Amino acid sequence: MIPGAFAYACPQSVGEAVGMLAECGEGAKILAGGQSLLPLLRLRSMAPKLLVDINRVxxxxxxxxxxxxxxxxxxxxxxxxxxxxxxxxxxxxxxxxxxxxxxxxxxxxxxxxxxxxxxxxxxxxxxxxxxxxxxxxxxxxxxxxxxxxxxxxxxxxxxxxxxxxxxxxxxxPKAGDGWGFHYEKFQVSAQAPTLVGVAAAVRCENGGIAEARIALANMGVTPLRAATTEAALTGADATEAAVARAAEGVAEGTTPTTPGHSTVYRAHLARVLTRRAVLAAVRTERS
CATH class of the missing domain: 3.30.465.10 (Uridine Diphospho-n-acetylenolpyruvylglucosamine Reductase; domain 3)
Known part of the structure; x- marks a missing residue:
């Protein structure tokens, strides 16, 4: 499809861009990389009055x-x-x-x-x-x-x-000593969107996990923090068994909505990927 008609502006500074947004209000859309916006324009899922291209700022x-x-x-x-x-x-x-x-x-x-x-x-x-x-x-x-x-x-x-x-x-915040990090995801094919993703940040101390931050992709309408698993990991041993037990609750409170995949399957993926991500983060601990 072809996008609807819109005005186009290419500001040279942040102040100029903000002025354009303030003048047009909700009718304006920002063009950054365009990887997500352009398909929406072509499908007419979005119909802005003004496209503000910030690539020259x-x-x-x-x-x-x-x-x-x-x-x-x-x-x-x-x-x-x-x-x-x-x-x-x-x-x-x-x-x-x-x-x-x-x-x-x-x-x-x-x-x-x-x-x-x-x-x-x-x-x-x-x-x-x-x-x-x-x-x-x-x-x-x-x-x-x-x-x-x-x-x-x-x-x-x-x-x-x-x-x-x-x-x-x-x-x-800059990564500090004792922290390890890993990102793990699953997608059906190379060009498919992420079905489930897990971002893990883990701080280890004396052979155990002193602090953990876990965020999930595509397990709800927004990115989510897995508070139940973060709490279960805090103070746990940095072993595969302990991490697996903590990962069991990672899907609690989530509402995955991607069509064609059951919530049971997505919850299983979240548990598996969380276990992998946390164990990998433990192995990459910074000293």
Whole structure:
């Protein structure tokens, strides 16, 4: 199909982009990498009055350190996340998930900000930001606003961003000693969306698990934290048996909605992938 008619603008700065969003309101849509938006436009699932292309805003790209945080511009591509030394050193879970997102062509165009603001529950990067207790910084007409990842995803393809706000950066705590990370997912085929994904961050101490953060992809209308399994892992031995017991409750409270796959099957996948992800994270513990 052919998209409906819309106006097109290509701002050169964050301020200019925010001004356009404020003027148009809910009728405007942001074009970042376009990997998710363009198919929706062609299907006329979205019909914006204005498309704001932010690809020429240099302030939105790049990775930097700021104290104990890693700050990533919203227009940083998945390819850059995969190869950036600061990301590999300070947020290895994000680099691992970026490597598994789409294919090389998608990763060269797709952006971190575009992925998290699209808020697809099957996306691979949003659960990582959630598992790492990240913060998302938006700029609007009234200035900057910081939104914790736990409050950012509010529904299917919906976030806490206001219509006139632009996501400018994602802030992640730097990986500390004792932490291990792993991202595990299952998809029916190489080109199929993630059926279930698990982002695991585990801190080990004295042979046991002192702290765990587990986030799930495609087990509900938004990325989810697996609070029951996080609690069960905390204080548990870092053994296969103990991890398997903790993973049994990972699907509690989830509402997977992907057509064609039963909730029983998806819950089984979540348990298996959680066990694999946590054990792999334990093995990659940083010293």
């Amino acid at each position: 240099p302030q939105l790209r790049g990775v930097r350190e700021e104290g104990d945080s890693l700050v990533i511009g919203s227009m940083t591509t998945q390819h850059d996340l995969l190869h950036d030394v600061l990301v590999q050193r300070n947020a290895p879970l994000l680099a691992a998930a970026a490597q598994m997102a789409g294919d090389p062509a998608v990763r060269h165009r797709g952006t971190l900000g575009g992925s998290v603001t699209h808020a697809d529950p099957a996306g691979d990067l949003a659960p990582v930001v959630l598992a790492l207790d990240g913060e998302l910084v938006a700029q609007g007409p009234r200035g900057l606003r910081t939104i914790p990842a736990a409050a950012f995803f509010v529904g299917h393809l919906a976030t806490a961003l206001e219509p006139e706000e632009l996501l400018v950066e994602i802030r992640l």
